[in-house]
Amino acid sequence: MTAEKILRAATILKRHLSGLSCRLRAGKQRLMSDQGGTRSIPGGKELPTLNRKVAFVVLAAAWIAAGAGILEGKDTAVEQALACIDRAAASLRRRVLDNGAVLLILEDHSAPVVSIQIWVKTGSIHEGEHLGSGLSHAIEHMIFKGTEKRGVGQITREINDTGGDINAYTSFDRTVFHADLPSRHWRVGLDVLSDAVQHATFPEEEWKKEKDVILREIAMCNDDPGRLVDYLLMETAFSVHPFRFPIIGHKEIFERLTRDDILDFARRNYTPDNMTVTIVGDIDADEVESAVRDSFKNFIRRSRAPAVLPEEPRQIAPRSRRREGAFNVCRIELAYHTVPLTHPDAPALDVLAAVAGEGRSSRLVRRIKEEKRLVHSINAWHYTPLETGLFGVSMLLDPEKEAAAVAALEKEIASWSRARFEESELEKARRMMLTSELADLQTMRGMAAMLAEGEFYACDPLFGRSYLKRVQAITPADLRDVARRYLTVENSTIAVVAPRPESEPAVPKKEGGPALRVERFVLRNGIPLIVREDHRLPFAYAVFALTGGVLYETEDNNGVTKLLSELLLKGTRTRSRDDVAEEIEAAGAYMAPFCGFNSFGIQLRCLSSDLDRFLNLAVDCLVEPAIAPAEIDKEREAQRAAIEAERERPMYLAQEQLRFELFPGHPYRLHPLGTPESLARLDRGRIVAHLRKLAVAGNVAAAVFGDVSAEQVRDEAENLLARLPEGRRPSLPGLTATPSLPARVERREPREQAVVLAGFPGVALTDPRADSLSILHYALSGLSSDL
Structure with a gap:
């Protein structure tokens, strides 16, 4: 391994550890990626953070909230959000180049980082005679395989050598190429990306290799029940529109693609007037504009037929599709045709989805999950592209x-057309839009994506601002009206992916900005407190972390820490479960437990003006959780379902086997979720005992970042964390894993893909060799690595 690669890996690692965004991610968001050709429909699955107005409601699933008088002029939160957007975009520069390309430039000197994105208005629905082949997705794979002046691997290597990242993704209606790197190297990023989209050569030998890679991705999708139910829904709901084809394509059609097909499609669609270039970061706008004009000066327009898509006929009867197989749990998606983004009803449908099924206090969660206990998870979403939209509900449940x-x-959906929606429910959805829009401003990549998507979908980079205003005008009567108009039986489509009945045995298939100061305090009871002031946005973040996880578990009680962590927010001695959920969501905040192999705790994000009360709430949940028997039963059942869902994934099964081989006799061989057998042994007494053992002052660390005063946070923490009982971190017996190596284990499963894992014993986090191994990890990862 060369010194240059080691230096590059160290730079990447440093950039990751420095936490350029310095924030917690609210909720688990997964970027839409090329892998599997995921579609931009929410439902707790692949969700593009680069489509916030198109899939507006779901992006802040964990942040839905309410606040009295949200209407502009009555709630300073709205004015604050709009002012933040205005400040962030004050220097926005929009240019249309002579060749038709749109250029968006925004200077942001808060960190020495730049994000460069090129959006191409071509996706899987534009593939014409190649519909269903995944041609757009194939081009995304091939675009980095070399140009007229850069060989195979050089594109990714040049970006990685600066300490940056480069990647791409494909959607129904666009393909996006993006790079994030230290701002002093912005010319490298621009030169590499502009060269790739203008001069890709699509080498024949690389195409042969990449076809095998994509075929493996297709196999992975076929093994993923979450993707399968998505595909099943789309191909059933749409009978004419190209939405019915998966973005990654059908295997039998994809296999017939040739390099000539790729060259022809790219030449017809990768034209400058079909692109938006967005650059945000610590740069000089004049220099960047000049460089972009120079990079694209020889990129001429070409004639291109307009993209005319077939209109989906009105659905006049309910539709349903079902697939049964080697699955452990049931997945259901129920959807209704609605409207495109430009329709006046789009904001009301977005708000209805939030009111109905986003957040623990939403109607569907309360009534179907919590009260009736029929599902493990449920949420509502509204997908609004420039074409026809879908309103849907996704559920995970026992068969x-x-x-x-x-x-x-x-029955619940039918009631919405006559139900009374409370103003407080609407306010939750409105506050969700506010926090989602503000969250975009926290990173260069987020801001670049927000501007690009506004330009892409509305020819207005600041479309989010006007959309927020449209949302403020929605009334309870509007929600009833759209429910009555669109959520009808004849307009419904239901897709089900369920386990095959036991009577039918499964048949295996054959196939640098200014430094931000960090302060460390030690409270009177010994708890370390880390505080970092960052006043760029009106957010505050906090984490209370405790040593725990599987490290303090045995086979007998495996999963107890995970179960305990989920119960922390299910009510306290003075607050009910619903009180806790309502308090969080009413303020547009996010609070969630976490649990892993070494630790567990509570993390939160809120407006900085609300920090005191949410620190109080978090400590209350940590010190005096109710741990009610009814909640134990529900969470235990949800955790059991999560285990069954994980065991459907070949990668999980392989990782499980690898842990057994590397950590015999050590807690690390266990999984944080536990096993169905160990969960069945966990009663309230054992859970409470586990909490009392770990939730002591000597086993807690706290951190608060954001728009805060370090001294005030310290004083508040002194008072709040004094509630924790005294005690030292529980000791661990001398744990050593003595694997018998080398070892080889093979296991057969009824899946299409093969998974190969190779593992080696590592070192403890405190070992002086840990940093070297981390650098080695990054050096061997990524598209330009030796592997």
């Missing part, structure tokens, strides 16, 4: 509850 869950869901 024996399928009929009851569907009946309860249909």
Whole structure:
């Protein structure tokens, strides 16, 4: 391994550890990626953070909230959000180049980082005679395989050598190429990306290799029940529109693609007037504009036929599709045709989805998950592209509850056309839009994506601002009206992916900005407190972390820490479960437990003006959780379902086997979720005992970042954390894993893909060799690595 590669890996690692965004991610968001050709429909699955107005409601699933008087002029939160957007975009520069390309430039000197994105208005729905082949996705894979002046691997290597990252993704209606790197290297990023989209050569030998890679991705998708139910829904809901084809394509059609097909499609669609270039970061706008004009000066327009897509005919009867297989749990998606983004009803449908199924206090979660206990998870979403949209509900449940869950869901949806929606429910959705829009401003990549998508979908980089205003005008009557108009039986489509009945055995398939100061305090009871002031946005973040996880578990109680962590926010001695959920969501905040192999705790994000009360709430949940028997039963069942869902994934099964081989006799061989058998042994007494053992002052660390005063946070923490009982971190017996190596284990599963894992014993985090191994990890990762 060369010294240059080691230096590059160290730079990447340093950039990751420095936490350029300095924030917690609210909720688990997964970028839409090329892998599997995921579609931009929410439902707790692949969700593009680069499509916030198109899939507006779901992007802040964990942040839905309410606040009295949200209407502009009555709530300073709205004015604050709009002012933040205005400040952030004050220097925005929009130019249309002579060749038709749109250029967006924004200077942001808060960190020495730049994000460069090139959006191409071509996706899987534009593939014409190649519909269903995944041609757009194939081009995304091939675009970095070399140009007229850069060989195979050089594109990614040049970006990685600066300490940056380069990647791409494909959607129904666009393909996006993006790079994030230290701002002093912005010319390298621009030169590499502009060269790739203008001069890609698509080498024949690389195409042969990449076809095998994509075929493996297709196999992975076929093994993923979450993707399967997505595909099943789309191909059933749409009979004419190209939305019915998966972005990654069908295997039998993809296999017939040739390099000539790629060259022809790219030449017709990768034209400058079909692109938006967005650059945000610590740069000089004049220099960047001049460089972009120079980079694109020889990129001429070419004639291109307009993209005319078939209109989906009105659905006049309910539709349903079902697939059964080697699955452990049931997944259901119920959807209704709605409207495109430009339709006046789009904001009301977005708000209805938030009110109905986003957040623990939403209607569907409270009534179908919490009260009826028919599902493990449920959420609503609204997908609004420039074409026809979909309003949907996604559920994860045990197969024996399928009929009851569907009946309860249909009854609930039918009631919305005559139900009374409370103003407080609307306010939650409005606050969600506010926090989502503000969250975009926290990173260069987020801001670049927000500007690009506004330009892409509305020819207005600041479309989010006007959309927020449209949302403020929605009334309870509007929600009833759109429910009555669109959520009808004849307009419904239901897709089900469920376990095959036991009577039918499964048949295996054959196939640098200014430094931000960090301060460390030690409270009177010994708890370390880390505080970092960052006043760029009106957010505050906090984490209370405790040593725990599987490290303090045995086979007998495996999963107890995970179960305990989920119960922390399910009520306290003075607050009910619903009180806790309502308090969080009413303020547009995010609070969630976390649990892993070494630790567990609570993390939160809120407006900085609300920090005191949410620190109080978090400590209350940590010190005096109710741990009610009814909640134990529900969470235990949800955790059991999560185990079954994980065991459907070949990668999970392989990782499980690898842990057994590397950590015999050590807690690390266990998984934080536990096993169905160990969960069954966990009663309230054992859970409470585990909490009392770990939730002591000597086993807690706290951190607060954001728009805060370090001294005030310290004083508040002194008072709040004094509630924790005294005690030292529980000791661990001398744990050593003595694997018998080398070892080889093979396991057969009824799946399409093969998974190969190779593992080696590592070192402890405190070992002086840990940093070297981390650098080695980054050096061997990525598209330009030796592997």
